[in-house]
Amino acid sequence: MDAFSIIARDGDSLARAGVLATAHGDVRTPAFVPLASTASVRGLAAAEVAELGYDIVLGNTFHLFLRPGGELIAGLGGLHGFMGWERAIITDSGGFQVFSMGHGTVADEIKGRRGGGGGAGSILAIEEEGVRFRSYLDGSERFIAPETSMAVQAQLGADIVLAFDECTPFNVEREYTARSTERTHRWLERCLRWRESHAAVDGSLFYGIVQGGVYEDLRAQSLASVLASGCEGVAIGGSLGREKEQMYEVVEWCTRGLEAAGAERPRHLLGIGEVDDLIRGVELGIDSFDCAMPTRLGRHGVALVPEPANRWRVELDRPRWRESAEPLLEGCPCPACAGGLSRAYLHYLARGRELTGARLLSAHNLTFIARLMADLRAAIIAGRLAEVAGALRAGAAPGTL
């Protein structure tokens, strides 16, 4: 039996609703996957994330490889046991983080969390065998190859394993992207060979990653290689362009390509998205998304609200909220809204950088996104996606449609 069952399709778009069966329960799709990069959804206990309605979280192979190490986590029941999360886990391969060091964006990712004694990480060499780099934690020299990534993801006990890829940035030339994409495919084969020879991966699903930057032919070649490899799922990664419209175009190349190939495998869009990206991504036939946005915004005093003109955001540290008795969002069941807390109070906590504020806003934002995804899924099943997506885009509150 296939792990992924499509239970409904939208007539007017590529959207579909499904159920992805994993060793740790079913994931209802389309699904948003909160980040638990370093073994916690920041500010929330695992049980709280489940209570918000999430079926799956994403762990980060790169960060967990460096600290505390896959072996240690394996000895404590895998990532599920380590962090007390009983539902599904997808682990990214570490490719994005290791290559981001070469392009300066890992600094954002690890901002505010860098421990003492370290200094920023950096790539020492990208070779056919793998990547040598300096740990951002202690400056030590480390090496990750496709086999390393597979071994660590197996130690973590991931339900969904991602291939180790080279993540090419936006600003490289077509020629580099083409060569890099070819290497990514050779690494994909090595990932699969490692998995074939290791029984420890039984029960996990393996997703190949489609690269190819913003080049349609390279995306098509990459897609063909991933499909030919026999992966259980397909992730879309790498540079998705400079603007949202280009990103949607790249995603559509991939999902239309999958449709044309008759491939019903689950599709994950890596590192996206914002509210409008999630709505559009669902219409483009994406089944799951991961993104730091809800919790990262929450830690920085930003709450999600149904205001498309403000990118669905309210920046609570702004002076205009200083005396506002208004709640974040009437009818929202999160602790802040259901508890009757005012924007003035959340403004005060945000300005003081209080732990309680970071936590309340993270929980609100995850509640908002959970309800958004539930609305989209229910709409697909009910044959009302165009209507519901339109209402959400126009500023309807999730959970009211």
Add this chain to the structure above:
Amino acid sequence: MDAFSIIARDGDSLARAGVLATAHGDVRTPAFVPLASTASVRGLAAAEVAELGYDIVLGNTFHLFLRPGGELIAGLGGLHGFMGWERAIITDSGGFQVFSMGHGTVADEIKGRRGGGGGAGSILAIEEEGVRFRSYLDGSERFIAPETSMAVQAQLGADIVLAFDECTPFNVEREYTARSTERTHRWLERCLRWRESHAAVDGSLFYGIVQGGVYEDLRAQSLASVLASGCEGVAIGGSLGREKEQMYEVVEWCTRGLEAAGAERPRHLLGIGEVDDLIRGVELGIDSFDCAMPTRLGRHGVALVPEPANRWRVELDRPRWRESAEPLLEGCPCPACAGGLSRAYLHYLARGRELTGARLLSAHNLTFIARLMADLRAAIIAGRLAEVAGALRAGAAPGTL
């Protein structure tokens, strides 16, 4: 009817169990009062603090006066409405914080929370009228008098209001302590006059503060003044000495003095305590305690455990916990222990300074203290205090006695 009812007394000590009726519900005593200095128990939503079994929290007049101001909070339903806490609130007067600036300890208090544009606060002048100082937030010159403190506490809507006092440090001479204590009494009278002329304070209880440092005669004089003033309750403040034994001696002077005077008013010990201090304080006849300890330790990776030899602490960032599958405390109902999380996981979160770790340890520590206080109260009522206090001192886990 008196607000405070003593429902049981221990035969062998000064301990008593009681119920303190406030405008926001009953407080079961002896009680620990978690700090919500800046309108939140750090890392927890108000509803969660209530779920842990706490009847009362402490707000900080000094910090809330500076930001966001008493008027703003009054306009949003007082501190209860502002922070979404429906049970009782005691507010300290600001005396401790404003005088600490002169002695360098406020730096600790506000460590890690100081906003931009500020610079440390400092005292500009201590006058008969009040205290002029620079705000630690923005360097602006501010003034607090006894009347200011009363007005702000009324705006906050405190159920229990503390007198504005000069908090003398340990290292000043007897002569300074004597003069300061006399001024504190003149300020006490001004606090009471302000309250008599303002109906806004109806329903709140007023506690005078006993000062006098480590000088028995000054403590006795201060106690007599506080009792003569007709305060509804008595708080013990100021320097309690260099060592625990001296602190216990100073506290006993005060509580024995209250017993000798036949004063059944509720007694609060300010800014104490650690686990052994709470046990001893209860035996010495203290009815309530406030302290930053449980949440502050939690934010710094320290958990409370029944290990007297280690001051009831385990420092989770130590390397020895790196691979420990042990829970913090078997049978503890907090989210970390009930969720089956290991010390290795909490070690990992503490080392990474993860929000989730600060929150889990804060909740664990508050659970530990709530159960400790519940044990002591139940023991007084059951006539078993000596036995239960002995077991707790010997390392019994709270909640198992």
